[in-house]
Amino acid sequence: MRIAVLGVGLIGGSVALAARRRLGAHVSGVDPVLDHSVVDGVGFADADIVVVATPVDTLEQEVRRALSETRGIVTDVGSVKRALVAAIDDERFIGGHPLAGAETGGVEHAREDLFDDATWYLTPTAKTSGVALEKLHRFITAIGARPAVIDAADHDRVMAAVSHLPHVLANVLVEQASQVLGGEILPPVGPSFRDATRVAGASPELWGQIYAANAEALGEQIDAVIARLQHLRLDGAWQADVAAMRARLLAEATGATQELRVSVPNQPGVVADLALTLGRAGINISDMSLAPSPDAASGVVGLWVPESDLDRARELIAQKGLAVS
């Protein structure tokens, strides 16, 4: 297998290390920002998969370059997805976002096991080639991560709600306390303020970029918070409801998975649509295989899903008129 990495920082460097050591892949690394390349074995043009790991504001340009200069699958590792995925209209491109290594930069920290057990979002569209999605899904599993297929807009909304919004509200708490205390130090009111504001003011440059990149989805979440704050039930019943909600959010996923085999017609978008449908229902596909039938008019997709989601997954697939076993 031939892997090209565009942008050799922490993420790109770690992808290169994991691909070479765990898959024995031929890896080319090119850093368009630093303008130096570390070519190893094969050239860029022959790559089966190109991983674009350049800074957020260069992603669209570098993805386009990769699509025009290679015939392989192209993916990126940017932390927001909707705008990029909407801009790139190509069956060989699949947006990606590994939840790993966000805060510590530099190729000098790259390591083979950076992605072990990390969620790695993939955001195919109705245009995406099923073969490309299956190949990329397997590659990501092979380097240690857990791929999770999700719609690009849903991805940005989830990241806004569970990652970016906590940073915004932590900042607001600090500003508010600072104004009320008028320069005094915090009275010792227990750990709640300290915990709630632990990420306040984190990495100004990085977070400035993240806010800007996900401005649209984050803006929607902030508006939703404003609406909530305008209609609060400040009572014990609210506390109890929230306690139950938090327990559900932080529940552990069950470990065991089972395979579902689905017969699919050989049409563009069918596999991506299947994966997105399950993703939307909160059902994670931990592994995926794709076998074309001899006549090439149809194929069989193997999907490994959590045992506890098996019946729901089967039902959702059947609703699409596909045969599942």
Place this chain on the structure above:
Amino acid sequence: MRIAVLGVGLIGGSVALAARRRLGAHVSGVDPVLDHSVVDGVGFADADIVVVATPVDTLEQEVRRALSETRGIVTDVGSVKRALVAAIDDERFIGGHPLAGAETGGVEHAREDLFDDATWYLTPTAKTSGVALEKLHRFITAIGARPAVIDAADHDRVMAAVSHLPHVLANVLVEQASQVLGGEILPPVGPSFRDATRVAGASPELWGQIYAANAEALGEQIDAVIARLQHLRLDGAWQADVAAMRARLLAEATGATQELRVSVPNQPGVVADLALTLGRAGINISDMSLAPSPDAASGVVGLWVPESDLDRARELIAQKGLAVS
């Protein structure tokens, strides 16, 4: 010294233990809720200081009872102060709030050292007797706590901003994530969400009461947060500003203190006004003494303040036309 404690739970029980063991005080404990009393030595009517530590919704009634049945100083330990202090118009009453033991209840957890190094807010008014304030201040220091004089409305605002608001925003974050994820468990996005929501849904009954008791000040803080959210600067400069603000809020107080001696006329409210003025400027009085002059027309107040605040304190006192050395 004779101390009466009305309401023998965690706080009242700990006050009783500390007063008896550290000051050798005669302590009477009465629990109007449980309707049993532990009288030990002296009766209620002779108390020098009555500490009302009953549930929040009974405080006003019990404080009135204590004022009518005794001639001593009366204080309470409720976590909100504005409404109670406004309702009780008596020079012998001083609102109080120790920042200790809020979450674990029951007299069985009472201990002599519960208040060691804990901030204990006192909220005198212009009506408050200076002699009463000095006596209560010294009592609180003697049982191990650090008294901090603050205006009742400021107290409620500070508690709303640094304690109650973090709980509200943690709840809102959980609700918002829960809605966006639609029943899915939280993706592993790092510790920010977990930290920011650690107190979400805490102790429903207790927090229902706290929200209700401080509804006015908390409502103001929520409105202020809404206004902030409507005008955010979502950029790196904001992050950097907030980082600096948080560092200031969490700075350590310096240890060394020095005494200021202030000559005061024998007028009601002078000492309370002095203490409130310094409190409002964020200058904490760690110890206080009051010596009447032989003619009883004036006196000298000794105030121990942090060395770093000495010049500012001197200036504020001089602005009141009082002689300070």
